[in-house]
Amino acid sequence: MTSGVLNLVLKRLAVAVVTLLIVLFAVFFATSMLPGDTASILLGQAATPEAVAGLREAMHLNDPAILRFLRWLVGLLHGDLGTSYANDMPVAALIGGRFINTMKLAGITTLISVPLALTLGITAATLRGSVYDRTVTVLSIGVISVPEFMVATLAVLVFAVYLKWLPALSSVNEAHSLTDLVRIYAMPVITLTFVISAQMIRMTRAAVIETLSTPYVEMALLKGASRSRMVLRHALPNALGPIVNAIALSLSYLVGGVIIVETIFNYPGIAKLMVDAVATRDLPLIQSCAMIFCLGYLLLITAADVIAIMSNPRLR
């Protein structure tokens, strides 16, 4: 890697850090815009004005917003996420187990969808124009064109209602055996896999087709290389950058996907926690959850960009 690429990558990382700050700022202010005074909401209607004033003072609500933002930021750096309004527990404790659940869901989905999508995308591109290719393309357009909750509802309809193979709801705590575990994760994972794979298949297919249409691939074909050799040895190594970029980008769709999937399947993850927090207007909890999601999303799209930069031979 030359210094030019290194510079570009460092620049991209710096942009990511600045972006993260802007995003944190935006999240903080959006949640501070809540109508109604936090202190009086917490104390309820029966609170005396003195009590409200006292709590405002104790919570530093009278300080300027920028000061509260900085204090929140410093707290974050120390690993202090604040205290939930709704049940007076440290946010970190509320999030901990939930976070692991969500990561499990995302991890299993990634393990299944990446190989699946790559296989389908690359084979579709190789057999371009065939019935197989057209089926894959139409199906992936179909999945992309409908909301995630519809994929989830369809999955419930097919696997739980008609086939009766799987339960419609997830409850991680009731897992006693491997079969239980499979049954619990199956439905959310199937839904997420569909959503993520559709994007990944389309991008992989496009990347491979682009490489296959380059002169050197035609040359390989002309000199008598077999079709599989042409794809695997000549085209794929060069399409690898765009494909890895496609994987990282598609995985960022997980962020939107888990919000819907955890809600519909009642999966005890961090997204469900956040949707519930929005319903109860639990600010510290919303802020922390939003921050975790933005961080994950930012990591993935930054990774995608860095990979795109590193795999571009013109920048080398």
Add this chain to the structure above:
Amino acid sequence: MTMARAASSRRSLLGHSYNLVGVVASLVILAWTLVAIFAPYIIPHPIGDIIDDDYFGPMRQGLWLGSDYLGRDMLSRVLMGARYTVGISLAAVSIACFSGVVLGMIAAVTGGWLDTCLSRFLDAMNSIPSKLFGLVVVAAVGSSIPVLILTLAVIYIPGAYRFARALAVNINTMDFITVARVRGESTVYLIGSEILPNIIRPVLADFGLRFVFIVLLLSGLSFLGLGLQPPLADWGALVRENIGGLPFAAPAVIVPSLAIASLTISVNLLIDNLPQKIRDRDA
């Protein structure tokens, strides 16, 4: 984008039948638009009236799409839902594309620090996952039609900006722009009369794609209960309120889902089947 590329690769194979897909897609879009406009005049029953003794009733004569979880006429509710889904999305996408395209063209023509600041800021905005942004805003200011339209518009401005700016930067290097500059034309003239006519077709295709994204996001938010609030109901909200009918595969939960799918798939197919000249990014 990638969709367009996929379509162009297959066009030569399917040839004629391809245009047929485009025509059918346009007809579906036209039909939903008409429904959205005339919904109040064509619904068979008022949407709030409970007309069925049974809830999640099946399809039968007089109750063509069955009844919902309270025994209300599903056909009327879906037709009225079109109004909200299509209307809100169209308003949001118009604001998003107009602002994004105007800002993008200005940034491309002006260049310099304005371009850098705008691009950096909007790129940062783009790094917030859309559903999350929606969630946080709804948590902060509550959900109403104007809030929804503005939120959806703000979420999709960065994308429209990036797309228009990339196109405008290409045009900006052409000789006729230099000539116009030398003539001493104003920025308004440059973007309105020189750049816009040259990028309008890909921008319109982008408008369609963004419309689909917005319909999906709006439906997703409504499905989470954070979009349109009862008694109003768009298609996403209709799926949400009737989700209890899922175990018996009630039409009340399937029909609104199909309505969303028919609209978004049609728009996607229409854009995929536009002539190359209109779709092409590098026009």
